Amino acid sequence: MTEIPEHLLKRAQAARDKAASPSDASASEGGDRIPDALLDRTKASGAGAAVVAAAPAGGVPVGAGPGGHTQRLLTVVKSGSIQEAKAAPVDKVHTWPHLLAVEFVAGLALTAFLFVFSWVVNAPLLQAADFNNTPNPSKAPWYFLGLQELLTMFHPMIAGVTLPGMGLVALILAPYLDRNASNKPEDRKFMTSMMTMFLIFWAVLTIIGSFFRGPGFNFTFPWRDGIFFEL
Amino acid sequence: MAKVLDNPRPTLKERAAKIGAQIQGSQAWNSIFRPGSIFRKGYTDSPRNRSYVIMNSVLYHLHPVKVKRHAVKVSYTLCLGGLSFFVFILLTVTGIFLMFFYRPTGANAWQDIQTLQTSVTFGLLIRNMHRWGAHIMVLTVFLHMARVFYHGAYKPPREFNWVIGVILLTLTLLLSFTGYLLPWDQLALWAVTVGTNMMGYTPVFGSQVRFVLLGGVEIGSETLLRWYVLHVLMLPFVIVIFMAIHFWRVRKDGGISGPL
Structure with a gap:
């Protein structure tokens, strides 16, 4: 088992405390699990231009890191390695019906041709094999x-x-x-x-x-x- | 509308439709045709079902769900590869029919063909189809090779599939040539004599090759049995293996080549 670093445990405890403490009267109402801060923000975004103004009113968002940041930069990935398309997209059609129909008709036409030809023209059958008659x-x-x-x-x-x-x-x-x-x-x-x-x-x-x-x-x-x- | 209400008895057409729907909805039917099959009840033409027709059927061994748009143009492939395979299937079916009436011995072979042509229902027709089909297969395989060459389709990554194709062409010629002897008439005997005499000139082990193929120093009953087994069993077995690899490689190498 790896030890969980002290500062992470502390931060988790702080976040848990913050979530548990009723910052508003409405938070204690049964069934309403959405933190008020988020509800406030939703309301604010609904109001359009008031986003920036409303955000501080809700206080620091739940789970925010040091300095109130809600996002953290984990790593920088160069664009070439994940975004570069390897092959140009190919114009494709479904095998059914586009290919199978063609194959079916081709097979049918060949069968018909072979059938009619064999009906009309007989395969050769000469005299029985004779070693003395070349x-x-x-x-x-x-x-x-x-x-x-x-x-x-x-x-x-x-x-x-x-x-x-x-x-x-x-x-x-x-x-x-x-x-x-x-x-x-x-x-x-x-x-x-x-x-x-x-x-x-x-x-x-x-x-x-x-x-x-x-x-x-x-x-x-x-x-x-x-x-x-x-x- | 009023007329329909006046006559509540279902018409024959309606009854047939109802029975058809019952059959198509039955467990037995649906155990045969997998979801997405065009034979299933309520098949609709949707992109999802178009994919299922291939993906949920044995055809998935041969075809991918989607192919390049230019690949379905008849003017590009002329269907030659597919038709070669199709003629091979026709030849297998007609050949199995012929096997029921044929004994590969010097005493019986020619007489069996004669009897087949004169006394067996459809015997003459099936023999004709087998004979002409064999010539057609040599022709389609050969033209397929020319088509592939002129399209430069043997270039990387398809080099090895071209090699397999040359092997398939050789096997096709051998299949046709071994079958040529089986009627045991003057045409068969002397054509094969000419052909195998050439083999005898192979350097170093020519006479040995000829001896093994003829089952003796001259063509005879042993040759007939040998070529019969080659024709109906060994060469078809080998060619099917190479065809399987050939078709599989077509897909693995990115479908058919082109567009130009």
């Missing part, structure tokens, strides 16, 4: 046809492993290599054009592999020899 041409699924197209140009280790591996690593490392902090399109023309070139390169390879490769994976024109492509 179809010509044999093609990978469309998303790998860019790789298969690379196979015509490079050694399989380069086309099938090294280049796609490098592509994946480059994608993963993109945020760590791109030191430009801006997300404004006009500030990132280099990265935008790099990605666009990458995508176009890939799309062209895939399209050639899909539609311009016939028997023996030789180059053909789809309008001349037909399309050798299954989804």
Whole structure:
């Protein structure tokens, strides 16, 4: 237990005495616990301009410190530490209904599209797998046809492993290599054009592999020899 | 007004409304829909209830109560990420349906698909939806990646979520590729032959990787079983974990990026 300092005990006793002593006749009336000094002050503030004049009439307020002060300065806090706003307020909307409604409609539209498309177009099912009958041409699924197209140009280790591996690593490392902090399109023309070139390169390879490769994976024109492509 | 008093018998509409109100006021109903739900009795459109719709429902695992105003613009996201997730759910549902009619063995697989298409109610439709849905998912995931890149959304603090996104793209391709073999027709067999031959050229441990994936030196019944388990169990399990982290990080990194 810490000792309560002598002067604080004295001050508390003095305040208690002051509160207990009836300074006015009305204070002894039952149930009225509001000190007269406060009532007087309320009355005075109601009177408006008479505040300053009325305050001394009530005497020293209850609980006042030395010199009659009712407030004490405990510490000075620099404004920056508590008042500085960290982030500008963000313009936000409620997720319901603004986002959920959009998501619901998008999901519904996609389901409808998939349903109708699946109703009209049948998925391919060719003859049962036969190890003794290799179809010509044999093609990978469309998303790998860019790789298969690379196979015509490079050694399989380069086309099938090294280049796609490098592509994946480059994608993963993109945020760590791109030191430009801006997300404004006009500030990132280099990265935008790099990605666009990458995508176009890939799309062209895939399209050639899909539609311009016939028997023996030789180059053909789809309008001349037909399309050798299954989804 | 006088007419209503003349005929005190409640109309069918009034009776239906009364029953509806009784159901909505019942303990069972209110035990299902938490306070603030739009299905609860007396739902009103107030800011407080708009918050409760998210905060008091399972959706709170996915969405915050409020999002940036520009984030709900369709022209910004094109809904691509959400749609990828949604197609994944559609694929799970249709895929479970297909599993009831399919045996992953060389002797049965193709015949099961044939039977599914010809003798099972909605079998052909569901198989079509699964097949086309898979292509759509590859497409939406890929376009989502392009969209995120062009918005510079991979920049700090979202670098790691981009990495998870690349992993998700890879897993999507693997899911699609493993599913490609399962019909066990000429298209499946030889497409996968072409694809796995490329894998064999991985330096150092290429033939080992190929052996493990094929369950042998050539594609066969073992490959079918292996890829089936990968397709219906292992890869979905892994992709769901990465999706959970992906969606969680979107929120932790301060919602979607932008505005530009």
